[in-house]
Amino acid sequence: MSVYQIVEIGSEVLREKAKEVKEITPNIVKLLENMLDTMYEADGVGLAAPQIGITKRVVVIDVGDGPVELINPVIIEQEGESDDSEGCLSIPGVTGDVIRAAKVTVQGLNRKGELQTIKADGLLARACQHEIDHLEGILFVDKAHKTHRSR
Numbered sequence: 603m604s605v606y607q608i609v610e611i612g613s614e615v616l617r618e619k620a621k622e623v624k625e626i627t628p629n630i631v632k633l634l635e636n637m638l639d640t641m642y643e644a645d646g647v648g649l650a651a652p653q654i655g656i657t658k659r660v661v662v663i664d665v666g667d668g669p670v671e672l673i674n675p676v677i678i679e680q681e682g683e684s685d686d687s688e689g690c691l692s693i694p695g696v697t698g699d700v701i702r703a704a705k706v707t708v709q710g711l712n713r714k715g716e717l718q719t720i721k722a723d724g725l726l727a728r729a730c731q732h733e734i735d736h737l738e739g740i741l742f743v744d745k746a747h748k749t750h751r752s753r
């Protein structure tokens with residue numbers, strides 16, 4: 603098990619646009635595994651590669667239904683609106699209310715290079731949008747209409 607240090611707000615790397623993964627090498631598979639370890643260790647529901655200082659379009663999510671790995675994820679459809687609270691492992695002690703799409707359809711590759719299509723609602727839809735924002739250098743506090751200090 604390998605756990606990365608999570609980069610916090612203020613770090614430049616969180617503001618960079620992440621680069622597309624051109625080829626799924628053993629290093630990418632290792633990255634996915636280490637990102638999952640890091641996310642579980644930190645008790646998070648999602649983690650994007652820029653959060654560990656790696657500007658590649660790779661995210662992992664687990665909202666309690668098992669791990670989801672997405673390489674080069676894209677939102678291809680979105681529907682409705684949901685206003686709910688969220689937080690981020692890179693912004694400890696802060697939560698905020700963010701309006702996002704209620705349902706999204708996301709496409710991305712898994713570690714085998716297979717295209718997966720995920721239809722998500724609820725927390726999974728929110729996590730997908732939050733993590734994909736990280737790949738664009740966007741943090742939830744940029745979009746939150748209200749923020750709270752939780753600790």
Ligand code: ZN
Nearest residue numbers: 689690691692
């Ligand atoms: Zn985040």
